[in-house]
Amino acid sequence: MDALTLELLNGVSLFAILAIVALGLGIVFGLMGVINLAHGEFVMLGAYVAYVVHTVGLNHWLSVPLAAVVLFVLGVVIEVGLIRRIHRQPELTILATFGLSVCLRQIAELVFSKDFQSVPNPVPGATRAFGVLFPTYRYLLIAIAAVVVAATLLAFTRSRFGLVVRAIVADRDLAESAGIRTGMTNLCAFGVGAATAGIAGALVAPLGAVEPQAGLAYLPGAFLVVIVGGYNRLWGVAAGALVVAAVQTGVIHFYDAVWAQIASLALAVLVLQFRRPAPAGAVA
Amino acid sequence: MRTLQDSRSRSRLWFVASLVALLALVAAACGDDDDGTPDAPSEPAAADTGAESTDSEEAPEPETTEAPDPDEPETTEAPEPEATEAPDEPETTEESAEPSGEPVRIGILFSNSGPAGVFGPPTANIAELIEEDINAAGGINGRPVETYLADDATDPAVGRQAMEQLIDSDNVDVVLGTHSSATRQAAKPLAEDADVLYIYAALYEGGECSSVMFNTGEVPSQQLAPVIPWMMEQTGGQTWFLLGNDYVWPRRSFELARQYIEAAGGEVVGEEYVPLGTQDFSSVAQIIAGSGADLIFPALVGGDAIAFETQAVDFGIGQDAIPRLANIYEENVLGAMGPAVTAGMRVTLGYFKEVDSALNNAFVSRYFERFGADAPPHMTFSSHIYDAALLYAAAANAAGTTDTAAVAAAMEGLSLTTPTGDISITGSRHLSQPIYVAEIQADGSQLIVQSFASVEPDETCDPA
């Protein structure tokens, strides 16, 4: 029973990490049709914000809003300087964001060196709940990720802004013709996407290495989630994270981590096979 | 509205193309600035150093040939003990004054970017000392040496191109490599086709055998055969959990570890592999916790190692609960984990900068004086590259030529004493070398708690 509880908690924490990491990718892809290959680097930079906050001696939790702000600003700058000029051509956005990812890695290397850094766990140790010991930090991570993901998704689905976003996803030209400034909405969406990546980076920083290459490891998981969850519905990010986390945790439990990875990739392939090609909103 | 995109794409294509090109340029520029060493393989690493040493010759005496850098004469007294190193080299040293003539070109194929790029900087620093020390000792057959660096970006395809660059454009006489096995497999055919000697100096899974290759890095049999029984004796632990990244080196390491563990009366109670780039170890941690293992042997690299160890503590399976024997955790990774996580871990490798010998102490203090106290620390990868260069120089001097076959013949059985310790090339074209076990201290420093001299690799090779 305890083993099952623990495995459930593991699954939930993996779900939280996957969802928060993939959230920005899903927003930017779903809304703008931009495949942002630099998303992992946004996460990496968020982790470096946490590292800097630690280095100057501030409280780790401060890095969560700070990373959001820093990455929002960076996202806005990148949208204006790069994405906005090419977002209607998916192939070009892939090239450009790939170039951007290389550049961001190099800048991180220039500023922080390529050494591995780390952010100490602000709440080391485990908490006893549900009859088992589970790391305290992960409880907090689950809570914060849940709040951020839910708030973002609600903002995108329940508000006037969310309505505008859905309209743009459905038919950009029609939205424009109705007087909706899609450019402004794109700017906000890209900024918010980057900001959530920053939050993700700050949250996962104490769980692993902070290094310029770290983004490369975050990107595949985020893509997996977005593919499995579907990119034309923003709640798909949550659904995708849930499915991937369940598959991963389950397969690791019954087989091993290598099969878990193979299983999630196979899942993505299967989902792509059975999904209608080119959802209208996402590409056009 | 595809057609709208089409009509716009042409007018914007040039813009985006130039933007991407600009980004790539900036990226390349960042890369160059980043480490003071040439990334571009074609750049002779120290053309000026060679010229300077011509001026600063003084005497053929081994002691003084330990060339003080002309720029920093105050370092002269420091390298004193290293003079002992010169006599270890073949007799040819004495006859040579300062080297002159067409330089002998030493290529160094290493990972300076990508996931393993973190290991690059110390190797780039060592390339400078290689030139300096070999030239100070009279060069190779009276000729000066120049080093040429080429970065494989931790990518076999790039590694193959880098090897091509070294061989075809830089015309190197020998390639010293410290990079992944994947890059070695991609680059080796080029060395074989061009008949260029290729000394692979990174620790690896073993099994390489080629007429142009020597493999001087630690192989699992060396790192594990003596250390596993020692570890069990030290800790009293009998049962092991083996956790590695999913590729050939951890798998080969665990295959051998299992033999040594069972031979020592122990038992493997769990063996798990995780994909490279794994970030969440919660489920794995639970498996380990449930295994009841007394000891963990983690063969994880880079960020995976840091993620596992930092997460393991909170799951109650940290080093304080289950002792580790690691075979790749090096200073950079250990530093990022932090002493709270690492204190007490044992690491088995062929070199630590803490090796306590007069030769090594002098070498290490010279390294930090030269490259700064906060320079990327000299470590097993850079040390093995240094040793490989000295082995090559000694063999080429003994052969009196840089002809690949002749030098290869001279390599076999060659013995040297270097900062690493006593090393010699075995008949299997690997390296008999010391193996050290370091224990991480509460302040994060590494203390060598055990050393094994002249550990023979369990390898066979007959390339003929």
Next chain:
Amino acid sequence: MRLEATDLRSGYGTVPVLHGVSLTVSSGEIVALVGRNGAGKTTLVKTVLGVLRSTGGVLRLDGVDITRMPPSRRARAGLRATFQERALFGALTVGDNLRLSGFGSESHDRVLDAFGPALSGRGSQRTGTLSGGEQKMLAAAIALATDASLLVMDEPTEGLQPSNVALLGDHIESARDAGRGVLLIEQHLELAKRLADRFIVLEKGEVVDSGPAADPDLAARVARRLLI
């Protein structure tokens, strides 16, 4: 308010469709744009609205050059269209479509009741589930209810019941009478004749004929061109 196109050119990819179209639509007039399928009527609508980029010529709204303006700015300047296809967000509710065009919930009923009971009280229905005719009515109702001073309506009566066609005609006339300009693309020649002040005939991307609707010769020529 006066929309003025001068030598307007556009097309899809490398295929030109409009070969230099000049026309004006002023406040208080209904201009009927007629022409056979493939003449370039819809292309002209898209180019005027800005969702298709012009490759030449100038578009002015009250003398201001809007040729390079994004569609949303044209819309905010008072230019409003009902498209022939995909005129609404089918995946969203009727109410959401109204909200997107700037109608607060208090005004929804007024807009929906414009065509009688057909759309009344259906604000929470998914727009894509309305019938084709209902969608046409909704799109026209939304456009007419906005404060846009220039309306471009692409085949608004297609698929409508005769009674609703007449009703829509009345609405368009009252828009004209309120001082708004209307560019009406209409296959229904009878309705076009009833509503229009002027005719413009488009053929193969060029204006081949135009004149006051009252001119009986023009009406005959238009009828002939559309029949052949």
